[in-house]
Amino acid sequence: MKKNSNQEARTAMLFASPWFIGFSVFLLYPLLASIYYSFCDYSVLRPPIFLGADNYVNLWRDEVFWIALKNTLVYAVFALPLSALCALVLALLLNTKVKGMTFYRTIFFIPSLVPMVSLAVLWLWIFNGEYGVLNVFLKGIGIASPPNWLSDTLWSKPALILMSMWGVGNAMVIYLAGLQDVPQQLYEAADLDGAGGWMKIRHVTLPMISPVILFNVIMGIIGTLQIFTVPYVMFPGGAPARSTYFYTMYLFDNAFIYHKMGYACAMGWIMFLIILGLTLIALKFSERHVHYGGS
Amino acid sequence: MATTLNKKRKHDLSGPRNPWLIHLVLMILSAAFLFPLLWMVSTALKPIEQTMKQPPVWIPNPVEWHNYKDAFMYGADKLGYIPFLVYGRNTLIICTLAVAGTVCSNSIVAYSFARMRWKYRDLVFALTLATMMVPFPVIMVPIYGLYKNLGWIGTFRPLWVASWFGGAFNIFLLRQFFRTIPFELSEAAKIDGCSEWQIFRQVILPLAKPALSVVALFTFMETWNDFLGPLIYLMDQKTFTLSLGLQFYQSQHGGTQWHFLMAASTIVVAPVLVLFFFTQKTFIQGIAVTGLKG
Numbered sequence: 001m002k003k004n005s006n007q008e009a010r011t012a013m014l015f016a017s018p019w020f021i022g023f024s025v026f027l028l029y030p031l032l033a034s035i036y037y038s039f040c041d042y043s044v045l046r047p048p049i050f051l052g053a054d055n056y057v058n059l060w061r062d063e064v065f066w067i068a069l070k071n072t073l074v075y076a077v078f079a080l081p082l083s084a085l086c087a088l089v090l091a092l093l094l095n096t097k098v099k100g101m102t103f104y105r106t107i108f109f110i111p112s113l114v115p116m117v118s119l120a121v122l123w124l125w126i127f128n129g130e131y132g133v134l135n136v137f138l139k140g141i142g143i144a145s146p147p148n149w150l151s152d153t154l155w156s157k158p159a160l161i162l163m164s165m166w167g168v169g170n171a172m173v174i175y176l177a178g179l180q181d182v183p184q185q186l187y188e189a190a191d192l193d194g195a196g197g198w199m200k201i202r203h204v205t206l207p208m209i210s211p212v213i214l215f216n217v218i219m220g221i222i223g224t225l226q227i228f229t230v231p232y233v234m235f236p237g238g239a240p241a242r243s244t245y246f247y248t249m250y251l252f253d254n255a256f257i258y259h260k261m262g263y264a265c266a267m268g269w270i271m272f273l274i275i276l277g278l279t280l281i282a283l284k285f286s287e288r289h290v291h292y293g294g295s
Numbered sequence: 296m297a298t299t300l301n302k303k304r305k306h307d308l309s310g311p312r313n314p315w316l317i318h319l320v321l322m323i324l325s326a327a328f329l330f331p332l333l334w335m336v337s338t339a340l341k342p343i344e345q346t347m348k349q350p351p352v353w354i355p356n357p358v359e360w361h362n363y364k365d366a367f368m369y370g371a372d373k374l375g376y377i378p379f380l381v382y383g384r385n386t387l388i389i390c391t392l393a394v395a396g397t398v399c400s401n402s403i404v405a406y407s408f409a410r411m412r413w414k415y416r417d418l419v420f421a422l423t424l425a426t427m428m429v430p431f432p433v434i435m436v437p438i439y440g441l442y443k444n445l446g447w448i449g450t451f452r453p454l455w456v457a458s459w460f461g462g463a464f465n466i467f468l469l470r471q472f473f474r475t476i477p478f479e480l481s482e483a484a485k486i487d488g489c490s491e492w493q494i495f496r497q498v499i500l501p502l503a504k505p506a507l508s509v510v511a512l513f514t515f516m517e518t519w520n521d522f523l524g525p526l527i528y529l530m531d532q533k534t535f536t537l538s539l540g541l542q543f544y545q546s547q548h549g550g551t552q553w554h555f556l557m558a559a560s561t562i563v564v565a566p567v568l569v570l571f572f573f574t575q576k577t578f579i580q581g582i583a584v585t586g587l588k589g
Contacts, residue, residue: 008411011491015407018400019423022460027426030434030441037436044440090324098317106575107325110332113567115520117538118560121545122335125553131347133334166331173579174586181587215586226430229522233542251432256527261436268433275430 038265055266068250076224079164087168091175112169120233153243171216178212210290339558346553366558377532382540389454390518396459397514404461405469427463453528472506509581537563
């Protein structure tokens with residue numbers, strides 16, 4: 001018996017070994033190296049030179065770092081709740097059991113499949129100052145001088161936020177699945193108590209799908225704070241006037257344009273801590289507001 | 296996994312109180328969601344003057360189908376330019392290797408986590424889940440250094456080799472699925488003298504097809520869309536992927552040839568949409584399941 005379980009354990013280790021290698025080589029080693037490099041002057045070409053906390057001190061004094069951090073947080077503060085709301089409203093509309101639900105679901109989902117670079121290129125055209133179809137539409141509904149989305153520092157971030165609303169299909173599908181799992185008896189009970197539509201959403205639907213909301217919020221935080229591809233393609237260098245220069249863009253530039261790899265690692269760790277902090281806040285908040293049902 | 300959503304719908308709500316109002320709202324929203332893509336296709340089929348007409352030309356006339364061919368073959372006639380066709384081939388090579396690696400490695404690893412007993416298994420699994428929190432930018436520099444030392448910068452290898460060594464998200468997804476398969480099946484196979492490998496290959500894998508297709512689909516999409524990876528690791532234009540090639544094209548010719556740019560963009564989007572239409576059910580269910588069990 002003993003020999004058998006040893007044998008099984010050995011086979012199990014063998015089966016799991018790709019991940020042990022992957023975990024060590026592509027996660028554990030890079031994490032440890034990244035901590036070390038963040039305290040070093042490192043350019044990949046030469047061996048790292050230990051500096052102490054210099055990178056972190058310099059980041060604290062780096063104006064561009066704060067601009068990039070502020071841009072990212074401002075974007076997240078608007079994009080996260082707005083796209084969560086948009087996804088939830090679409091899911092609620094689809095969950096009303098109208099005919100053709102799958103058809104509408106497909107339409108709302110499709111934009112979230114569009115590859116990032118295509119997305120950026122497409123919206124560059126839609127937002128175009130001279131021939132952009134969005135401003136043609138805005139003029140059509142009586143807005144005499146619509147914004148210069150791509151060249152006005154005030155409107156470049158709203159442009160990106162608007163785009164993020166177009167890609168809510170993924171979150172919507174998750175919400176919809178959550179909504180379909182809410183037991184029907186709860187609504188019937190609410191009906192007996194004379195609850196109206198909004199009361200049912202507020203007191204039945206939202207508490208029941210709160211774990212799904214929490215999941216989406218956490219995934220949203222992780223994704224939004226790393227925003228890179230779309231602004232990198234649409235706004236080279238974070239133009240206009242660095243208003244779209246986001247955290248990961250500055251990190252990328254430090255690593256691969258200025259070859260300040262140690263500095264980039266320090267930025268990476270600060271980002272990690274911010275993400276961890278926000279996730280912990282979300283989890284803490286959820287203790288009071290998230291309802292885990294019997295299932 | 297494939298039937299839960301459909302079963303639910305039947306005994307659900309009796310129907311909305313004012314279906315027409317909801318239909319109206321849904322139709323307006325659908326138009327808004329579809330319009331950008333339709334506009335992309337429409338622009339891609341226009342002669343260049345019509346892209347800059349005010350008021351805009353909604354339906355191209357004449358329809359210039361050759362814009363697609365021109366965008367696809369763009370640069371093929373010029374020395375030193377790389378046609379989009381090559382980007383497409385590169386992307387397919389990388390996608391194939393990454394999908395194959397992800398499916399093979401993660402199914403074996405997930406099998407070990409789901410259906411074999413070993414010490415500290417659940418602890419290691421928890422640790423594995425925690426690694427999903429690590430943002431790529433944190434480990435980007437050391438991984439780049441690693442590939443640089445191996446002499447892999449400028450090759451496809453950094454874009455697919457790691458996928459042969461498992462990843463937390465897919466291990467999680469497959470483990471959850473493997474655990475739903477009755478353990479009696481494995482016991483019976485063991486009594487029949489099957490080795491662990493035979494049970495995995497002949498009993499579990501055939502039953503896990505829905506979950507494996509979800510993993511394959513997600514990986515394909517992710518690899519097809521990836522931009523940061525190719526941007527970091529690929530140097531020579533001949534090795535570019537579609538995403539990187541499109542960005543390169545845009546940075547070189549952006550702001551003028553919108554019809555070509557939209558045609559090129561459509562070429563990058565179209566395969567993803569076609570794949571989605573053929574696998575819609577698997578896809579939607581895959582997303583719903585990851586969201587609900589997460």
